[in-house]
Amino acid sequence: MNTTQLFLGVIFSSIGLGYFLYGKKQKMTVPFLAGLVLMVFPYFIESSILLGTIGIALSALPYFLRF
Template sequence: MNTSTLLLGVLFSSIGFGYFLYGKKQKRTVPFACGLILIIFPYFIDQMALLLIIGSVISIVPYFVRW
């Protein structure tokens, strides 16, 4: 693990924490689930490019899926 993957993990976990809190307060499933996924997935992915792609896709899902 290098510095860039560590910082990307912190960034996506922070975004995930925000989605998690929003989904919990508003009782919305999609932001809540995306938040949990964004908090957990950086622990399992070591490649920086894959981390960036997956994190970016999951981060924009709540904007397009209103559920």
């Protein structure tokens, strides 16, 4: 694991924690699940480019899907 992957993992996990807490408090499914996935997925992705791409897509998902 290099520094870029560590930094991206911390950033996306922090965003995920925010979405997770927001979704839990508001009882909204999409932010809750997106937050959960954002907190877990950096452990399984080796590529920095793939990590950034998936992280940005998951971070934008609750904005476009409102359930």
